[in-house]
Amino acid sequence: LPRLIVVDGSNVGMAMGKNEAFKAQALSIVYAWFAKKGHEVVIFLPRSRWNRAFVKDRELLDALFKKDILVYTPSRKTDTGCWDSYDDRYIVEYAAQRKGIIVTNDNYRDLITETPEFRDQIENRLLPFTWFKDQFLPPADPMGKNGPRLTEFLRH
Numbered sequence: 735l736p737r738l739i740v741v742d743g744s745n746v747g748m749a750m751g752k753n754e755a756f757k758a759q760a761l762s763i764v765y766a767w768f769a770k771k772g773h774e775v776v777i778f779l780p781r782s783r784w785n786r787a788f789v790k791d792r793e794l795l796d797a798l799f800k801k802d803i804l805v806y807t808p809s810r811k812t813d814t815g816c817w818d819s820y821d822d823r824y825i826v827e828y829a830a831q832r833k834g835i836i837v838t839n840d841n842y843r844d845l846i847t848e849t850p851e852f853r854d855q856i857e858n859r860l861l862p863f864t865w866f867k868d869q870f871l872p873p874a875d876p877m878g879k880n881g882p883r884l885t886e887f888l889r890h
Contacts, residue, residue, distance in 0.1 A: 735890040736773040738834030742825050743779030745838045750865045756783060758791035764837060765803055767870050778825045780818040781809035830855040837861050
């Protein structure tokens, strides 16, 4: 059975933009990569990313949101400032509840000690990746050379 894929949208989009710019296109590419393999995919992204996005990116994000692929984590704004709720906590909690795989290059060191479920999730079900131009490249051996191959890692 293919596992649920939970995408750290900020991390994936910034990685494609070489950590200088957020690329919404990255979210579509990653969604397509996993959907083609039969996975359910959910992408978490702070609402404030949409607020700061270019028009073209907003259209792409809106399309993913309307298809129930993208979930915005709450942000709030006042005259004195704006606050994002912690998207990483949403990501880890949602994935841990469903034993899904998180697509991210974040190690979530700040969350690993919160609960035993968070520790289990972070230690055993994170999928790092790299980009080459617009190619999404996850490792063939996500748990190292002695661990399971990617196809096995992505299944229950």
